[in-house]
Amino acid sequence: MALKRQLLVAVSVVCLLVVYMLYVKMQWPPSLYLLDIRKAQAVASRPNSIAEDSTPRDSDLSQRDGTSTPPNPTAAKKTAALKTQPFTNPPKPAQNQILNAFSSKSEGEDEAKKSTKALPAKPTKPPGPTDPPYIGDSYMTEEFPSQTNCLDGIRNRIKESEFGSRFLERIPVLQWARHATEEQHQRLKQYPGTHGWGGVDYDTLKDTLSVLNSSANWRMLDDWETRKNKSECSRCAVVGNGGILNGSKKGKEIDGHHYVFRTNGAVIQGFEEDVGSRTTHYTFSTNTLMNSMRSYGGAGYHGPPVSPETRYVFLPDHDRDYLLMKAAATHTPVERGPERGKDPTRYFGKDVSAEKLKMYHPDFIRYLRNRFLRSNILKGRYKDIYRPSTGAAMLLAALHTCDQVSAYGFMTPDYQKYSDHYYDKSYHKVAFYANHDMRMEMVVWQHLHDAGLITLYMRQ
Numbered sequence: 047m048a049l050k051r052q053l054l055v056a057v058s059v060v061c062l063l064v065v066y067m068l069y070v071k072m073q074w075p076p077s078l079y080l081l082d083i084r085k086a087q088a089v090a091s092r093p094n095s096i097a098e099d100s101t102p103r104d105s106d107l108s109q110r111d112g113t114s115t116p117p118n119p120t121a122a123k124k125t126a127a128l129k130t131q132p133f134t135n136p137p138k139p140a141q142n143q144i145l146n147a148f149s150s151k152s153e154g155e156d157e158a159k160k161s162t163k164a165l166p167a168k169p170t171k172p173p174g175p176t177d178p179p180y181i182g183d184s185y186m187t188e189e190f191p192s193q194t195n196c197l198d199g200i201r202n203r204i205k206e207s208e209f210g211s212r213f214l215e216r217i218p219v220l221q222w223a224r225h226a227t228e229e230q231h232q233r234l235k236q237y238p239g240t241h242g243w244g245g246v247d248y249d250t251l252k253d254t255l256s257v258l259n260s261s262a263n264w265r266m267l268d269d270w271e272t273r274k275n276k277s278e279c280s281r282c283a284v285v286g287n288g289g290i291l292n293g294s295k296k297g298k299e300i301d302g303h304h305y306v307f308r309t310n311g312a313v314i315q316g317f318e319e320d321v322g323s324r325t326t327h328y329t330f331s332t333n334t335l336m337n338s339m340r341s342y343g344g345a346g347y348h349g350p351p352v353s354p355e356t357r358y359v360f361l362p363d364h365d366r367d368y369l370l371m372k373a374a375a376t377h378t379p380v381e382r383g384p385e386r387g388k389d390p391t392r393y394f395g396k397d398v399s400a401e402k403l404k405m406y407h408p409d410f411i412r413y414l415r416n417r418f419l420r421s422n423i424l425k426g427r428y429k430d431i432y433r434p435s436t437g438a439a440m441l442l443a444a445l446h447t448c449d450q451v452s453a454y455g456f457m458t459p460d461y462q463k464y465s466d467h468y469y470d471k472s473y474h475k476v477a478f479y480a481n482h483d484m485r486m487e488m489v490v491w492q493h494l495h496d497a498g499l500i501t502l503y504m505r506q
């Protein structure tokens with residue numbers, strides 16, 4: 047009897063100890079994402095700023111409601127402070143997933159050759175009370191035959207960097223015909239927007255994605271062999287639309303890369319000296335494309351760049367993206383939705399074909415959200431509309447597919463010195479929206495640059 051009571055006491059003590067240890071663990075390590083709560087809230091409290099990347103802004107409107115943040119020196123100081131914060135590794139669940147991803151290496155040749163293998167959806171450990179939540183930190187893995195013989199490409203170097211623990215080598219960056227299975231639809235339909243297939247029914251998905259059925263659809267650098275010109279390493283220029291490019295004279299340097307990535311309202315004509323003239327990869331979602339055409343027509347943006355070397359990389363957000371993609375591949379009018387009846391060659395040129403089209407995989411965008419851009423917005427009332435900006439998806443996709451990446455026209459800590467876009471006719475301060483976290487993205491670019499993984503163009 048006494049023995050039993052002693053045992054009970056001992057068990058209770060152990061339980062209490064475990065609970066205490068769990069509590070302590072949840073408080074530690076302090077996360078990067080704690081750093082700019084105030085800022086995220088400030089952005090989130092501007093209802094006018096819920097918008098896509100390129101929705102027209104009305105600066106008068108945001109001034110009228112009195113909530114816009116004037117350019118001020120304390121904001122700049124905060125930014126500088128952010129930059130020097132340690133970049134903490136993601137908490138444990140991410141690690142588990144990496145182990146899972148790599149453990150499938152041992153599953154044998156045949157399994158690996160099948161090349162599209164979904165991971166079992168393991169429940170992720172809930173993040174600590176102060177961390178933004180994950181959504182589905184478990185992804186499909188694929189075998190990618192290496193396209194280049196580059197010995198010190200990004201994918202080799204990133205593993206030893208501070209980003210090593212969040213990097214998944216075998217995440218599918220692009221989706222294509224083989225991914226459109228019922229099993230995958232079951233898995234991905236639970237995530238809305240860019241993070242899954244929530245808004246896309248299976249028939250539409252199957253019908254549209256099946257047109258992307260060639261190696262050009264799953265390879266980002268699909269024509270490397272014809273382009274490499276004896277180089278072992280692929281060099282990509284990724285060009286954002288930031289005002290920092292105004293007067294930069296970087297055009298020649300940009301065009302000198304094997305590949306040139308651009309996004310959204312990329313006005314080229316008249317700005318070649320600063321931004322170059324080539325575009326091999328143009329990233330957009332149907333929504334941001336339509337918004338850009340509406341907003342930047344005056345600045346000379348009338349649609350995506352069109353050239354024999356231009357490929358179109360969709361960031362799908364709704365089923366309208368799948369429908370426009372299929373229309374473009376088949377040269378037929380868009381079947382339904384907001385673009386119903388529109389002629390896709392009007393946007394992508396007469397020579398558009400399935401081989402020129404690509405689409406980001408929702409697993410890739412969700413992975414970016416969970417591991418590279420886990421913003422504090424995810425803790426606020428705009429958590430459901432938050433996603434990586436189109437430019438961020440483009441830059442991080444290049445990081446996962448090119449051997450060397452130079453980024454131009456992305457936000458830098460001195461962004462207040464430059465207009466929002468390089469093509470603005472007069473100075474407009476950079477606009478922030480509640481569905482993106484551009485300041486946090488900026489901090490990530492600084493870290494990638496400092497880690498030697500990208501070369502970020504900074505004026506000084």
Ligand SMILES: *[C@@H]1O[C@H](CO)[C@@H](O)[C@H](O)[C@H]1NC(C)=O
Nearest residue numbers: 223224226255256257259260
């Ligand atoms: C894709 O192409 C392969 C081989 O050419 C073929 O077997 C398969 O049925 C095609 N898939 C779709 C969805 O069209």
Ligand SMILES: *[C@@H]1O[C@H](CO)[C@@H](O)[C@H](O)[C@H]1NC(C)=O
Nearest residue numbers: 272273274275276277302304
């Ligand atoms: C290939 O490389 C050579 C030597 O570096 C250079 O002169 C030539 O312009 C390059 N060709 C192309 C198509 O880039």
Ligand SMILES: *[C@@H]1O[C@H](CO)[C@@H](O)[C@H](O)[C@H]1NC(C)=O
Nearest residue numbers: 292293465470471472473474
């Ligand atoms: C672009 O640069 C020029 C020359 O420095 C300057 O005069 C102009 O105001 C700039 N444009 C904007 C929108 O800031």
